[in-house]
Amino acid sequence: MQFDAIVVLAGGLLPDGGLPVWAARRLDVARDLHMLLDRQPPILCSGGGTPHKPSIIGSNGHVLHESTAMATYLMAAGVAPADILKETASYDTVGNTYFSLAIHALPAAWSRLAVVTSHFHMPRSRALFADIYRLAGSSMFGDPHRFSLTFLSASDEGCFDDHVYSARLQKEAGSLAHWQGVAGGLRSLPELHGWLHSDHLCYAVQRQHEFGKRTIEDEKLLESY
Secondary structure: OOOOEEEEEOOOOOOOOOOOHHHHHHHHHHHHHHHHOOOOOOEEEEOOOOOOOOOOEOOOOOEOOHHHHHHHHHHHOOOOHHHEEEEOOOOOHHHHHHHHHHHHHOOOOOOEEEEEEEHHHHHHHHHHHHHHHHHHHHHHHOOOOOOEEEEEEEOOOOOOOHHHHHHHHHHHHHHHHHHHHHHOOOOOHHHHHHHHHHHOOOOOHHHHHHOOOOOOOOHHHHOOO
């Protein structure tokens, strides 16, 4: 088993800039896989922030991107800096998928990827990566199976109380259903690009006035982002 890269999806930040337990577990899974393989692939930390919370400002006065905190965690866990990559453009799981493709996978000519996230986050992540990378394969290479994707889940056990876990699973199911509706109308990578930058809250200029407006009223659920 070999991979060109291991992609780890961000899971938010704590108020002090540290990582919540579910995000740390994702990185532990990625580190363990990285160390296990004979030819150690780079670990891509994917995530800039979230529209659900204000950005964390680091001690240097600049925005602390989620992927920067992730890289710091991996280095402390023994992964060499040269084996870690970052993607700071994304502010949600759609962005994680699209920008991991556009910024890294395509220019680096990756085709075999391991994708790591939490168990609760996996159904939506799996659908997004499968759909978006399939569009890229078809549009750019004439081969919908150009990219080989392997998915690894980090355990949710003990991460949330029952109320938060149930609410987050419900939110994930709703977001997955919404994506499936969108994906049904997309037939190429250019069409995806057009939708992302014309309709998506996080990336469309015509919706930038909406960015940061509160959409999650449950304080406990908000802590899971």
